[in-house]
Amino acid sequence: MTWSISVDTGSCLGSGICAGSRPDIFRFHGSYAETITGTLTPDEDILDLADTCPAAAILIRDESGAELAPRP
């Protein structure tokens, strides 16, 4: 199983939380973050990290396309 992950760069506030916590998945590109790869192995910690994004800009979907994060 593989999830997809992306950053809504138009919403990103450049807080650095994601890239600072998981540089294996996120990196800075100018004033916003982006994902290094568009997919990842399912990982509950990444869902938690997406929930901490102050802009709710980290989007994670499962293989069916269902949105897993950010969670309401």
Ligand code: SF4
């Ligand atoms: S945590 Fe959210 S707002 Fe902060 S850099 Fe990452 S995507 Fe942007």
